[in-house]
Amino acid sequence: MKKNRTISLLVILILFSSCKKNASQVHSDAFVVDTHNDVLLRSLIGRDILTDLPESHSDLPKFKEGGVDCQVFSIWVSPYEYGEGEYFKRANEMITRLENLCSIVPEEWAIPFNYQDLIYNDQRGILSCMIGVEGGHAIENDLKKLDALYNRGMRYLGITWNNSTDWATSAKDETQKGDSLAFIGLTDFGRKVVNRCNKLGIMIDVSHSGEQTFYDIIETTSKPIIASHSSVYSICPHFRNLKDNQLFALKKNGGVAFVNFYPGYIDSTYSGKAESEKVPFKSQLDSLAKLYDTDGDMYWYKENEILNSALSKIVPDVDQVIDHIDYIAKLIGVDHVGIGADWDGVEILPSGIETITKMPIITEKLLDRGYSERDVKKILGGNFKRVYREVTG
Secondary structure (H helix, E strand, C coil): CHHHHHHHHHHHHHHHHHHHHHHHHHHHHCCCEEEEECCHHHHHCCCCCCCCCCCCCCCHHHHHHHCCCEEEEEEECCCCCCCCCCHHHHHHHHHHHHHHHHHHCCCCEECCCCHHHHHHHHHCCCEEEEEEEECHHHHCCCHHHHHHHHHCCEEEEECCCCCCCCCECEHHHHHHCHHHCCCCCECHHHHHHHHHHHHHCCEEECCCECHHHHHHHHHHCCCCCEECCCCECCCCCCCCCECHHHHHHHHHHCCEEEECCCHHHHCCCHHHHHHHHHHHHHHHHHHHHHHCCCCCHHHHHHHHHHHHHHHCCCCCEHHHHHHHHHHHHHHHCHHHEEECCCECCCCCCCECCCCHHHHHHHHHHHHHCCCCHHHHHHHHHHHHHHHHHHHHC
16 A cells, blocks of 8 residues: 555656646747836946846846746836936937947847847847837937837837826826826827837837727727736726726737736735835835935835835735736637736836746746646747737738
8 A cells, every 4th residue: 555655656746747847848948028127227227237136136147047038128218307308318328228238248138120030039049138118208209209219129119108298198197187187098199109100110008008098099000009017907906907998909909918017016905015014114215215316216226125025025926917817818818918027117026926037937827727838838928929020010
């Protein structure tokens, strides 16, 4: 009897090992894409993101360990730190920084300008460092500046960030300011921006866009759109998340929603708990505010260092991230969901997926939930490749 138990245990261990190996192989074979990453901001304050940084969610060594093949780097210009007339210049400075980083490690990083570049880089083990501009204020109401950013490699444009532009309203403003806004949705110029993006081959990103702006874009565009880093409103009712009707509209358009991992968009209880956790640190944060601009990156980074240990106790776990992916896949189909985690753009990530090195866990969890290898590969990057090809083709 003891011998039989031993044999049974060995069989179970072999099967378990086989499953683990299978998940690892699937992840390795997949084209893995993440559509939103703010780590370039760390580079701009002097941190070397080509090395393994203890404080970062992502950097060159971490991309490798996570098996990432294409990362969209966010070009985000703070409307708090910069004023009108400075946005376009700052966006170009950020692109120049990415170009410089790629020139240092040309065998490891390269900016893709078309679908063929994605394939070429993948075949040679080079990370495709795609450029996504977050916030239409970067074009400063000028289609020529849109063209200029495209020529430098911008391949998606986030129509708004939290701030509205003169031609499109944001989700934050539509939710919090409502009837006090001068207009809601897209203006005629906003529709020209969408049409120009369609013509050039720029993916239109509706993350951060207001609900009316979203539907105006759907009505205007002739190409599939993306939500580069948004999650599910029905699970976590936050203005940054997508409602079911928006997801159905996205499906009809042929677009993809890329799930954001930020705890506040994953778990509806997180933000309230986080505010409570901050209370004991008030004196430290007040002191910090005397040293740094509270709207600036340095304050944000230092604040995160102070709060990280406390917040890590209340974050959701990776299974709750999978819940959002699973919800979208079941509601509108597995062809319309992907990953846009918001690495280095949020103060903390869910337990089990704390850095991009743990991306293979997403593959493992999806397989555990019964998704086929084919469907997992779609979620990991296949859906992105399809939309990118359709928009740029």
